[in-house]
Amino acid sequence: MSVLDILAYPSEQLKKLSETVEQVDERLLAFIRDLEETRLSGPGAVGIAAPQVNVHQRVVIVDVSNMKKPCENHGHMIMINPEITEWDGMAMGREGCLSVPDFTGNVIRAERIVLNYMDETGEKHEITSSGFEARAIQHELDHLDGLLFLDRLVSRRTDLFQRKIYK
Amino acid sequence: MNWSVLTLVGADQQGIVAAVSKLLFEADCQLAEASMMRLGGNFAIMLRVGHDASADLKTVLAPVVDGMKLHLHLDEDVPASPRHIEPDVHITVYGADRTGIVAQVTSLLASAGLNIIDLETAVGGSAEQPIYIMSIEGHAQQGIEALRNAIKNLADDIEISLTEIDTLRA
Numbered sequence: 001m002s003v004l005d006i007l008a009y010p011s012e013q014l015k016k017l018s019e020t021v022e023q024v025d026e027r028l029l030a031f032i033r034d035l036e037e038t039r040l041s042g043p044g045a046v047g048i049a050a051p052q053v054n055v056h057q058r059v060v061i062v063d064v065s066n067m068k069k070p071c072e073n074h075g076h077m078i079m080i081n082p083e084i085t086e087w088d089g090m091a092m093g094r095e096g097c098l099s100v101p102d103f104t105g106n107v108i109r110a111e112r113i114v115l116n117y118m119d120e121t122g123e124k125h126e127i128t129s130s131g132f133e134a135r136a137i138q139h140e141l142d143h144l145d146g147l148l149f150l151d152r153l154v155s156r157r158t159d160l161f162q163r164k165i166y167k
Numbered sequence: 168m169n170w171s172v173l174t175l176v177g178a179d180q181q182g183i184v185a186a187v188s189k190l191l192f193e194a195d196c197q198l199a200e201a202s203m204m205r206l207g208g209n210f211a212i213m214l215r216v217g218h219d220a221s222a223d224l225k226t227v228l229a230p231v232v233d234g235m236k237l238h239l240h241l242d243e244d245v246p247a248s249p250r251h252i253e254p255d256v257h258i259t260v261y262g263a264d265r266t267g268i269v270a271q272v273t274s275l276l277a278s279a280g281l282n283i284i285d286l287e288t289a290v291g292g293s294a295e296q297p298i299y300i301m302s303i304e305g306h307a308q309q310g311i312e313a314l315r316n317a318i319k320n321l322a323d324d325i326e327i328s329l330t331e332i333d334t335l336r337a
Contacts, residue, residue, distance in 0.1 A: 044336055098336075135335055139335060
């Protein structure tokens with residue numbers, strides 16, 4: 001296993017479209033192990049996408065189960081060819097990225113998503129994810145389409161007022 | 168490279184930013200963080216600028232300072248910015264406009280450990296019934312709970328809400 005180099009913007013490689021994985025073989029599994037080791041070597045990243053290490057295959061890893069502030073989650077997920085099929089609601093949140101060091105910004109994401117993916121054993125999943133985990137998934141899936149959170153920035157001066165609950 | 172912080176304020180008019188940045192560019196200056204906005208009828212620029220030790224920013228900017236009647240304040244040799252402090256709390260405040268809102272809110276928050284990183288305010292509503300709106304981002308040095316407890320003591324006519332900023336690191 002090895003820690004791979006993480007590309008940082010303005011690398012053009014981050015803006016490229018990733019290709020569908022046709023076959024899960026030993027080579028891909030070895031890559032996924034390296035990708036995970038790379039994720040864990042950084043400063044507490046909850047996700048990583050293959051193109052961030054210059055591999056343009058539709059593979060991401062997301063795990064928000066170890067957050068300081070616990071949130072709803074599906075544990076550690078290795079997602080191959082993930083696809084979001086439903087979006088619902090919107091929420092503003094602050095995001096940072098291993099490929100954009102020393103900058104964070106506000107991004108609006110769907111509050112709840114439904115997505116399909118295949119895991120590393122070839123098993124297919126359909127899950128509904130919401131909140132922080134859904135944000136992490138959307139952030140990672142963007143990488144597969146050559147998008148960074150910089151492409152979705154909204155002004156720090158824009159605020160979605162918290163919905164007030166009247167009793 | 169030396170770093171200076173410059174503040175430019177003057178009556179708002181079209182083309183201030185373009186004129187200022189063009190002069191700085193032509194003098195080989197490098198622009199870093201900036202905050203610019205209209206304040207009443209004025210336009211205010213705060214800007215961190217990197218420049219050669221020999222560059223005299225007052226001379227560089229003289230054409231626009233004189234031509235557009237701007238006030239220039241220069242803080243020289245400001246050390247390069249350390250890694251920015253990450254805000255972990257966002258606070259929104261609003262209420263019928265009256266004196267003392269900012270003083271009361273920020274005093275309470277400061278005593279509970281808030282380090283303000285970004286603050287902006289606006290006056291809205293009608294002329295007869297103005298409302299005051301304030302948005303703060305900061306770092307809760309004694310934790311968010313300390314801030315939550317502190318704001319319980321705030322006057323009833325001020326609405327305040329505090330949201331934790333959970334930055335996604337991906």
